[in-house]
Amino acid sequence: MKNSLNNTSHRRLNILTGEWVLVSPHRTKRPWQGKKDKPQQIPQVNYDANCYLCPGNERAGGAKNPNYTGTFSFKNDYAALLENPHDTVNEGLLQAESESGICKVICYSPNHNLTLPLMEVNAIVDVITLWQKEYSELGSKTDINHVQIFENKGAIMGCSNPHPHGQVWAQRSIPQEVQKKNTQQKSYWDKNKRTLLGDYLQQELNAKERIVLENETFVVLVPYWAVWPFETMILPKRHITSILELTPQEVADYASILKALTIRYDNLFETSFPYSSGIHQGLTNGKDNSHWLMHMSFYPPLLRSAEVKKFMVGYEMFANPQRDITAEQAAKRLKDCASVHYQKQKTNFN
Ligand code: H2U
Numbered sequence: 001m002k003n004s005l006n007n008t009s010h011r012r013l014n015i016l017t018g019e020w021v022l023v024s025p026h027r028t029k030r031p032w033q034g035k036k037d038k039p040q041q042i043p044q045v046n047y048d049a050n051c052y053l054c055p056g057n058e059r060a061g062g063a064k065n066p067n068y069t070g071t072f073s074f075k076n077d078y079a080a081l082l083e084n085p086h087d088t089v090n091e092g093l094l095q096a097e098s099e100s101g102i103c104k105v106i107c108y109s110p111n112h113n114l115t116l117p118l119m120e121v122n123a124i125v126d127v128i129t130l131w132q133k134e135y136s137e138l139g140s141k142t143d144i145n146h147v148q149i150f151e152n153k154g155a156i157m158g159c160s161n162p163h164p165h166g167q168v169w170a171q172r173s174i175p176q177e178v179q180k181k182n183t184q185q186k187s188y189w190d191k192n193k194r195t196l197l198g199d200y201l202q203q204e205l206n207a208k209e210r211i212v213l214e215n216e217t218f219v220v221l222v223p224y225w226a227v228w229p230f231e232t233m234i235l236p237k238r239h240i241t242s243i244l245e246l247t248p249q250e251v252a253d254y255a256s257i258l259k260a261l262t263i264r265y266d267n268l269f270e271t272s273f274p275y276s277s278g279i280h281q282g283l284t285n286g287k288d289n290s291h292w293l294m295h296m297s298f299y300p301p302l303l304r305s306a307e308v309k310k311f312m313v314g315y316e317m318f319a320n321p322q323r324d325i326t327a328e329q330a331a332k333r334l335k336d337c338a339s340v341h342y343q344k345q346k347t348n349f350n
Contacts, residue, residue, distance in 0.1 A: 006326070014225035015196060017180040021227050022315075022322040025329075037307055042272045042343075043113040043162050053163035055110045070123075071130045072107040073168075079103035081171050085143075101171030102138055106130055106149075108164035115153070115164055115272055117262035117341055124255035131168075131279070132243050132251075138170035139284030146174050146283050154274025156301055156309060166277075174283060181280055182292075189291030197293035201235050210331040213260050217246075217253035220261050222331040227321040229303045229310050230268065230330050232261060234296040241282040241292045261298070264337040271306035275299060 011020045052059045055067045061077030081101030089096040108127045109119060116124060131149050139147045151166035152159040174182065188196035204210055204221050212232060213220040223233050234257060240246060246254060265273035277298045282289030301309040303325075315322055338345065 006328075012225045012327075014223075015200060016184055016225075017177070018184055019180075020320055021225050022320060023326060024322060024324050025326045027324045028329075035308075035311075037156050037309055042115065042118075046111045046113050048112045048163070051112055051161060051163050053105070053107050053161055053165055054112055068107070068110055071109070071126050073104050073130060073134060076103035076105050076167070081169060085172070099171060099173060100143060101169060102141075102144070103170075104134060104138075104168045106134070106166045106168060108166070112163050115262070115266075116258055117266050118343070119164075119259065121252065121255045121259055124258055125251055127166075128243065128246075128251050128254055132246075134168045134170075135242065135281075135284075136244055138168065141170075142286075143172050144170045145285040146171055146178055148175065148178070148278060150276060150278035152276050154272065156274045157276050159274075170284075174285075178280060178283070182283065185291040185293070195239055195291065195293040197235060197295060198239055201237070209328045212264070212331050212334045213257055215253050215257050217250045218257045220257060222327040222334070224327055226327045226330065227323060228299045228301065229323060229325050230265070230298075230300050230334060232298045232334070234258070234261070234298075236294060239290075240294050241289050242294055243279065243281060245294075260339065263339060263341045264334050265298075265300065267337040267342050268334065269302060269306040270342045271302075273300060274302065 005023075005025075007026055009022065009024045009026065011022050013020055047054050049057065051057060053065070055065055055069070055072075058064050059074075059077055063074070063077065065072065065074070079102070081099060081103050083100055083102060085100040086098040088098060106127070108114070108116070109123060114123075116127075119127075135147045135149065138144050147168060147170040149166065149168050185196045188194075188199075192199070201219060201221075204224075205219065210222045210224065211219060212222065217236055217238075219235050219237060220232050221235070222231060226232075234254075236250070240250075262273070265275070275298045277296060279294065279296045281294035282292040303310040310323075312321070
């Protein structure tokens with residue numbers, strides 16, 4: 001890090017949300033005797049008769065999956081958002097409003113034990129193509145103003161099943177994380193007629209301190225304001241508002257950088273690396289969303305090994321997020337990881 005903050009407590013601004021993170025790099029050597037979580041194991045079988053996402057199996061709600069051979073999506077049997085809106089409550093200080101939407105589950109592959117880093121790039125292209133289809137179909141409905149594509153990976157992140165899958169929640173209102181980013185990007189756009197994240201990316205490409213990976217279309221970096229120890233963001237180099245604007249070549253570049261990033265994640269602690277990832281992009285409210293630059297964020301919980309995670313407790317709950325390892329140190333650690341998956345490295349030596 002080029003400035004004097006490297007060894008001292010400081011706070012950094014998240015320009016996308018307007019919130020701050022406290023950084024305490026001097027604290028990285030403190031002893032740790034706390035909780036260890038079991039590392040995430042990749043299942044040994046490519047079909048599990050008890051898995052509710054494997055092809056041909058019955059789901060918990062009684063529906064049967066088709067014998068799908070590529071990607072597959074279905075309406076969540078336990079959807080958090082219901083399709084029919086009900087009443088509004090407005091009683092003095094008690095305020096509530098009905099919220100409607102559609103929740104779907106997206107299976108990345110029929111193969112129970114494949115994860116993104118172990119999938120072929122072509123198969124990841126198919127996942128992105130399905131994301132595009134869902135974003136387009138759900139987003140074109142008049143009562144859907146935002147489409148959230150995300151993935152929880154690993155039991156530690158609350159994922160219910162190791163079968164490779166993600167989710168889409170599409171809804172009427174704009175969720176609050178997205179609302180914050182919408183406001184910040186809109187005010188920068190109105191003032192500068194350039195995107196906030198496009199200008200931020202330029203500054204990062206010049207500084208070179210937090211870049212993890214780069215190809216023709218995308219850059220992976222650890223954001224200056226990262227909260228999670230090994231948080232990253234995938235950003236496009238040109239002004240792309242939503243995944244629908246990606247050309248076929250850009251989709252292929254997206255797939256290959258997703259694979260490259262998740263391989264490095266797995267290699268960092270030689271485990272199937274847990275995270276929540278999500279795509280933030282233009283709203284589907286029918287308005288001009290030129291102020292948006294699409295981006296995908298990865299929030300992984302692991303801190304110092306496959307077994308020790310970062311806790312968002314105490315100060316984080318009552319004050320604001322805090323981290324010890326700096327974004328620059330995290331970027332270097334990820335960048336230095338091998339580009340070949342550790343499981344394949346071992347196979348090659350045999
Ligand atoms: P995770 O991505 O966090 O594992 O969630 C999986 C979703 O799958 C969860 O929202 C849904 C759950 O409601 N699900 C079904 O729709 N059908 C099933 O048979 C089991 C799980």
